Amino acid sequence: REMNDANLGKEKKNFEKAFESFVRSNSSRQIKKTFDSLLDQLGIDGRQVHAEGAEPAGRGRRTRLLYKLIEARTDYWKSNELWKKYDERAAGPEYANRSQGSARPLRVLIVGSGPVGLRLSVECALLGFQCTVVEKRDRFSRNNPEHPGAAGWRIKCIPEGHPVAAQAFDAVVGADGRRNSLPGFLRREFRGRLAIGITVNFVNYNTPDEQKVAERGGVAFIFDQKFFLELRRETGIDLENIVYYKDDTHYFVMTAKRHSLLEKHVIKEDYADAGQLLSKDNVNFDNLCAYAKEAAYHSTGKKLTTLHFAKNHYGQPDVAMFDFTSLFHSENASRIVVRQGHSLLMSLVGDSLLEPFWPLGTGIARGFLAALDTAWQLRGYADGRPPLELLAERESVYQLLSQTTHDNIGKSYHEFTIEPGTRYCNLNSVKRGGQLSEEQVRALYDEGSGPIYSPKAGEHSILVVNGGKPQQKRERIRNSATTLLHWAQMVVQPFSLRIEDFCSPAWKDGSVFLAIVNRYKDEYVKI
Ligand SMILES: Cc1cc2nc3c(=O)[nH]c(=O)nc-3n(C[C@H](O)[C@H](O)[C@H](O)COP(=O)(O)OP(=O)(O)OC[C@H]3O[C@@H](n4cnc5c(N)ncnc54)[C@H](O)[C@@H]3O)c2cc1C
Numbered sequence: 430r431e432m433n434d435a436n437l438g439k440e441k442k443n444f445e446k447a448f449e450s451f452v453r454s455n456s457s458r459q460i461k462k463t464f465d466s467l468l469d470q471l472g473i474d475g476r477q478v479h480a481e482g483a484e485p486a487g488r489g490r491r492t493r494l495l496y497k498l499i500e501a502r503t504d505y506w507k508s509n510e511l512w513k514k515y516d517e518r519a520a521g522p523e524y525a526n527r528s529q530g531s532a533r534p535l536r537v538l539i540v541g542s543g544p545v546g547l548r549l550s551v552e553c554a555l556l557g558f559q560c561t562v563v564e565k566r567d568r569f570s571r572n573n574p575e576h577p578g579a580a581g582w583r584i585k586c587i588p589e590g591h592p593v594a595a596q597a598f599d600a601v602v603g604a605d606g607r608r609n610s611l612p613g614f615l616r617r618e619f620r621g622r623l624a625i626g627i628t629v630n631f632v633n634y635n636t637p638d639e640q641k642v643a644e645r646g647g648v649a650f651i652f653d654q655k656f657f658l659e660l661r662r663e664t665g666i667d668l669e670n671i672v673y674y675k676d677d678t679h680y681f682v683m684t685a686k687r688h689s690l691l692e693k694h695v696i697k698e699d700y701a702d703a704g705q706l707l708s709k710d711n712v713n714f715d716n717l718c719a720y721a722k723e724a725a726y727h728s729t730g731k732k733l734t735t736l737h738f739a740k741n742h743y744g745q746p747d748v749a750m751f752d753f754t755s756l757f758h759s760e761n762a763s764r765i766v767v768r769q770g771h772s773l774l775m776s777l778v779g780d781s782l783l784e785p786f787w788p789l790g791t792g793i794a795r796g797f798l799a800a801l802d803t804a805w806q807l808r809g810y811a812d813g814r815p816p817l818e819l820l821a822e823r824e825s826v827y828q829l830l831s832q833t834t835h836d837n838i839g840k841s842y843h844e845f846t847i848e849p850g851t852r853y854c855n856l857n858s859v860k861r862g863g864q865l866s867e868e869q870v871r872a873l874y875d876e877g878s879g880p881i882y883s884p885k886a887g888e889h890s891i892l893v894v895n896g897g898k899p900q901q902k903r904e905r906i907r908n909s910a911t912t913l914l915h916w917a918q919m920v921v922q923p924f925s926l927r928i929e930d931f932c933s934p935a936w937k938d939g940s941v942f943l944a945i946v947n948r949y950k951d952e953y954v955k956i
Pocket residue numbers: 540541542543544545546563564565566604605606607610626628682778779780781785791792793794796
């Protein structure tokens with residue numbers, strides 16, 4: 430019995446070690462490796478689980494089977510805490526009875542595994558969807574079953590022949606950060622006054638002295654003038670704000686004023702163009718490091734005395750300076766395209782949808798809210814809700830999202846679910862009259878027959894329907910005209926202009942032209 434107990438103790442220790450390695454993994458390869466070793470420790474055969482969870486219930490069922498096995502075989506306080514949280518979440522009514530049926534689960538592709546894409550993938554798993562996440566920075570080995578010949582939407586991948594290209598999808602979500610690559614979304618740029626951000630990481634040795642140093646939230650100049658003025662007087666460093674977080678590293682983010690960077694010889698020459706101003710050749714990296722270190726030292730009350738730079742992927746001190754003057758947001762959050770009877774829901778989340786503006790201090794919070802909003806839309810889509818109703822609801826919620834701040838969002842965070850009403854305080858007033866009508870979002874429902882063009886590549890459709898026939902020239906022209914009409918409908922949407930076809934009066938009296946110019950160059954035409 431003693432031997433048995435000793436063995437059990439050893440196994441428990443091994444699991445705890447494997448679990449810790451899994452939690453600490455910070456690359457996709459490592460996550461995969463440590464997860465496999467975790468399964469090994471628990472004596473779980475992933476292939477067996479695959480076989481048990483075979484179609485039609487699909488991958489959603491396999492994920493749950495695997496989770497239940499892991500949960501049943503572990504007893505470690507840290508993992509137990511995690512399972513408890515997960516189980517509480519999964520018991521929510523919005524996920525009830527969604528994944529046990531025999532119908533084919535919704536097939537969702539998420540492009541980008543940043544924090545928001547990953548957050549959405551968790552919701553998709555809870556909703557019982559078959560979810561695939563693609564990430565350009567690294568590649569998981571292929572362990573998902575292929576569906577050769579399955580009808581539906583495919584994605585064109587680079588490199589060609591990637592396993593994901595063989596899968597068919599019902600929905601695709603762009604979670605690929607500010608450089609959104611999903612076609613068909615108009616993006617608007619907001620350029621404010623020049624804002625220069627500096628980020629820096631220092632090694633955290635976790636000494637008692639380091640532990641005592643308090644973190645610093647995003648306090649702007651106006652709220653702590655004494656500190657910023659003293660900093661300027663003592664060091665010549667002039668900041669608009671500075672944030673300090675402590676984790677594996679001591680992490681600082683600050684917004685520096687141009688003149689102080691010039692005076693401290695961080696920037697060599699002054700240029701009007703931000704790109705030229707912050708170009709590598711125009712920055713003295715050693716002085717930048719010294720600037721960041723001095724700011725970090727002073728902003729922590731001179732208490733962090735061992736400020737050793739952490740190293741970035743290139744083995745250099747982890748210090749960066751960049752321009753975040755320009756912010757992007759998308760005009761709409763989603764659209765639905767239908768070709769050859771196959772419908773595809775396209776959505777954006779995270780920075781692809783709406784980039785955070787630092788001085789507002791919203792950070793990634795709106796990104797996570799958008800992930801939940803999109804999960805709600807995907808749920809409605811899977812349930813077969815009418816497309817225009819779904820689009821009108823999603824776009825109305827998106828309008829709320831862009832105005833959301835800490836003050837007008839619900840405060841019972843633990844009650845937040847994917848249902849927007851649990852989060853947005855103003856949703857009821859929107860429902861009472863402000864909600865977009867189905868007519869207003871009609872342009873987002875695309876039943877044309879043309880390919881969906883990537884705005885960058887121009888000539889290449891990145892999304893194709895399996896089994897499409899080559900088009901004749903005449904047909905291609907007709908399709909381009911339809912695309913132009915849909916684009917124009919979308920652009921003039923905020924101006925309450927109705928254009929049903931190219932004969933609508935708004936074309937003839939110049940309103941469409943004025944609206945388009947105002948939309949892109951509002952300095953030329955004021956409306
Ligand atoms: C310097 C800096 C500091 C910040 N600090 C904070 C902070 O302290 N707190 C806070 O809340 N927010 C902070 N933010 C904002 C926050 O980082 C972003 O809001 C957040 O990362 C957005 O998450 P995301 O998942 O939408 O996009 P991202 O994090 O940008 O992730 C997108 C992912 O998609 C991948 N990808 C891109 N294109 C493709 C493609 N074609 N195919 C496949 N994959 C693709 C990328 O490799 C990436 O992994 C900071 C931002 C910056 C720039």
